[in-house]
Amino acid sequence: MTWQAKLPGPDLGAEDAFKQVNKAWDVLGDKNNRATYDNRRLAAAAAAVESALAGNNKEAFKDSEVELAKQQVLRFLNYKPRTRSELLRKLIEDKLYPAGVAHAAMDYLQEKQVHSDVDYAEQWARYKWRTGKWAPWQGPATRSTGLTLVHFSAQRKRFVLDTGCI
Numbered sequence: 759m760t761w762q763a764k765l766p767g768p769d770l771g772a773e774d775a776f777k778q779v780n781k782a783w784d785v786l787g788d789k790n791n792r793a794t795y796d797n798r799r800l801a802a803a804a805a806a807v808e809s810a811l812a813g814n815n816k817e818a819f820k821d822s823e824v825e826l827a828k829q830q831v832l833r834f835l836n837y838k839p840r841t842r843s844e845l846l847r848k849l850i851e852d853k854l855y856p857a858g859v860a861h862a863a864m865d866y867l868q869e870k871q872v873h874s875d876v877d878y879a880e881q882w883a884r885y886k887w888r889t890g891k892w893a894p895w896q897g898p899a900t901r902s903t904g905l906t907l908v909h910f911s912a913q914r915k916r917f918v919l920d921t922g923c924i
Contacts (some may be wrong), residue, residue, distance in 0.1 A: 825856050827863035831873070839882075841875050842868070 785791045821829070830853055831845050840848075842864055845852045849860040 823859045824862045824866070825852075825854065826857050828867060830855075831863055831867055835873065839878050841878050842873065845873070 785795050825848055830849060833841055834845055834848060846857075846860050846864060848862070849855045850857055857865075864873070
């Protein structure tokens with residue numbers, strides 16, 4: 759049995775995804791097949807842990823530099839919302855991550871929709887609108903964040919359409 763559990767990806771067609779689901783049901787629906795599958799997974803996991811504990815793989819439980827950069831970005835975002843350029847500047851200049859690592863971490867987080875400059879612009883615009891501090895395009899206040907007029911124009915249009923405010 760060479761089947762390995764994984765979800766069908768978006769690149770599969772409906773027929774291939776259906777075949778994978780049927781194959782998974784064949785393995786997991788039968789008690790004997792499921793027990794065999796579980797035993798193989800447990801044996802592989804136990805072997806990996808034994809190998810790591812024996813010192814054969816000293817890097818097994820270490821986070822990569824990109825993982826550490828992602829964690830740092832999440833800490834930055836937990837403190838306050840920031841733009842991509844602000845986060846990159848903090849990673850590279852303040853925390854001394856290599857530029858490639860910082861960009862890889864940000865690309866991953868944006869791909870997973872954890873961070874977006876457009877969402878930041880929307881939050882900023884809503885805050886300004888609610889507090890009565892709205893002014894059309896405040897250049898110096900926003901240039902330091904790395905946002906452009908395009909970000910704000912798109913968000914202002916979306917905000918007006920969502921709320922009906924003019």
